[in-house]
Amino acid sequence: MGSSHVIQLSSDSDAERGTGMPNDSVLIVGGGPAGLEAARGVADLGKKAILVEARDELGGTPYASSYATLTPDLRDTEEEMAGLLGDVRKHPLVDVRLGTRVVKSEGRAGEFRVTLTGGDGAQVEEEVGAVIIATGFQHFDPGRETQMYGYYEYDDVITLVDAEKMMKKGKIVRPSTGEPPERVAFIQCVGSRDRQIGNKYCSKVCCGIASKQSIEIKRMLPNAKVFIFYIDMRMYGFWEDQIYWKAQEEYKVNYVRGIVTEIIRKGDRLLVKGEDTTMGRPVEVLMDMVILSVGMEPSRGTIEMSRIFNIPREDHGFLATQGGPLDTVSTPVPGIFVAGAAAGPKDLEDSISMGGAAAMKAVALLNRLQRVSVG
Ligand SMILES: Cc1cc2nc3c(=O)[nH]c(=O)nc-3n(C[C@H](O)[C@H](O)[C@H](O)COP(=O)(O)OP(=O)(O)OC[C@H]3O[C@@H](n4cnc5c(N)ncnc54)[C@H](O)[C@@H]3O)c2cc1C
Ligand code: SF4
Structure with a gap:
């Protein structure tokens, strides 16, 4: 070789x-x-x-x-x-x-x-x-096969890329209302590490990018609660210290080891359903906005x-x-x-x-x- x-x-x-x-x-x-x-x-x-x-x-x-x-x-x-x-x-x-x-x-x-x-x-x-x-590369299209996250159904389900675009304009708001969200959830590994859809690899950057964006959201909206649902966090090298610990300790971002199985509308919010795999019990939490950590494809x-x-x-x-x-x-x-x-x-x-x-x-x-x- x-x-x-x-x-x-x-x-x-x-x-x-x-x-x-x-x-x-x-x-x-x-x-x-x-x-x-x-x-x-x-x-x-x-x-x-x-x-x-x-x-x-x-x-x-x-x-x-x-x-x-x-x-x-x-x-x-x-x-x-x-x-x-x-x-x-x-x-x-x-x-x-x-x-x-x-x-x-x-x-x-x-x-x-x-x-x-x-x-x-x-x-x-x-x-x-x-x-x-x-x-x-191109970003994974979250409407393609992960239908249960409702990307094309609910305005308030967006991707990391949509969130970057919003932050570029200097604000973070719920697309459905134009108001700042009080509760935001990131869902990791969307379109990556998924044998069913044929993407049997980790996209390498999305844990770091979600953590980076969670810091930016907390800087813009200090009172917002931010959750990151992950299978396991993969932070490479210095990102562990520069982004992950910073998000947790300085910005009080909540990391939840868990699998989200479904998102449905409840009133004017989103009900995120899944399993907390650390506690081994089902979770159902209401969010104003969900950000899908889409991976990379050629x-x-x-x-x-x-x-x-x-x-x-x-x-x-x-x-x-x-x-x-x-x-x-x-x-x-x-x-x-x-x-x-x-x-x-x-x-x-x-x-x-x-x-x-x-x-x-x-x-x-x-x-x-x-x-x-x-x-
Ligand atoms: C939401 C998100 C945020 C990110 N933020 C960060 C970050 O903060 N830090 C970090 O380290 N990484 C980040 N990344 C990863 C980063 O985007 C990539 O590492 C980087 O863009 C890869 O660079 P590249 O030049 O290989 O490919 P690209 O940036 O994809 O550039 C490829 C270029 O090739 C052009 N092209 C494609 N096909 C053709 C063709 N047929 N003919 C001519 N030109 C063509 C395209 O138009 C494009 O300009 C992020 C990724 C995502 C998904
Ligand atoms: S979200 Fe994290 S673990 Fe999942 S594919 Fe991206 S970098 Fe890998």
């Missing part, structure tokens, strides 16, 4: 027996945190980066879904990402193409020919030596890239890598790398680290191919 990258760069590879001089630029697909860092890395290492983003703005899901603040410091998303975006936009070696998608790819490492389509339908062909896929763009570049998908549907824990960015296709949530649930730290690693490996490959072709 760990030798996969060596195979990719070995002098026996087909790519290194290519006829012409390998192309010296790298295509990055996806302008979210992972793709931005990959583009900055490639350019800082002296190669040309072509950064293709399907939407009309860079910034990825944190921008497109209007995240208010980011972990762990609850700083404004736009402020937090401004440095990275600024570096990419002004770097002379980064060529940003907004509203653009990849529709076709031919060739191999060192000499890919990719066809790009812009919003106006016009097609251009580009030659690149390596490709980094950073097409990210985005449509990620699935599209798997087809266009012939990258296999791993068991959970994300793009496969073949280096195990020691190489998280090399796909089984020589010359094609992956970064961020396209490869599985990732937080920002993971996504940025993978973007940097993918840039380094892509540039190392180009340098190696060039040495072989000159020598």
Whole structure:
């Protein structure tokens, strides 16, 4: 497993027996945190980066879904990402193409020919030596199979993403009344860790995000009671201390180990029914608002890239890598790398680290191919 990258760069590879001089630029697909860092890395290492983003703005899901603040410091998303975006936009070696998608790819490492389509339908062909896929994730649709939470039925059942959008506007209110809620419940693991719907994985960030949002709700509405219903809390690394203990001790958020089985309307409130698994007894509590902690699934763009570049998908549907824990960015296709949530649930730290690693490996490959072709 760990030798996969060596195979990719070995002098026996087909790519290194290519006829012409390998192309010296790298295509990055996806302008979210992972793709931005990959583009900055490639350019800082002296190669040309072509950064293709399907939407009309860079910034990825944190921008497109209007995240208010980011972990762990609850700083404004736009402020937090401004440095990275600024570096990419002004770097002379980064060529940003907004509203653009990849529709076709031919060739191999060192000499890919990719066809790009812009919003106006016009097609251009580009030659690149390596490709980094950073097409990210999409949020689980809570109306899809978890009907008992009533996301499309009750206005006051919302998702983490809806809550971020509200917080971005500086307030948290019940959608049904426009009034601040007195009692708010988060339900964890919606669409994750659920074998019945086929998502047999933990989405990694939602325990931290729910805890972060519960702090924000308590800051905005100090008298509100906030409950988090969880199977088990999964806080990674420093988040345990920075977010979870802070929510519990400083902000008096109530963590309830339990499974919510159903939400029904009762008067103008929501009755949350389930089981408190610590006490081993049924619970029924009235809430003004319920926030569903929806997980991550591969985005449509990620699935599209798997087809266009012939990258296999791993068991959970994300793009496969073949280096195990020691190489998280090399796909089984020589010359094609992956970064961020396209490869599985990732937080920002993971996504940025993978973007940097993918840039380094892509540039190392180009340098190696060039040495072989000159020598
Ligand atoms: C509600 C919520 C809040 C979160 N808050 C935090 C937080 O506070 N801290 C934290 O660490 N993590 C947070 N996360 C996780 C964070 O959003 C991800 O780690 C991060 O967005 C992953 O970055 P990415 O670049 O891999 O993917 P994305 O951000 O999804 O970006 C992918 C980009 O690729 C583009 N794209 C897709 N398909 C194509 C295509 N075919 N062609 C061209 N472009 C394409 C998309 O338009 C998008 O711009 C949160 C997640 C959720 C669900
Ligand atoms: S991070 Fe927490 S809420 Fe999200 S899937 Fe994992 S355990 Fe469930």
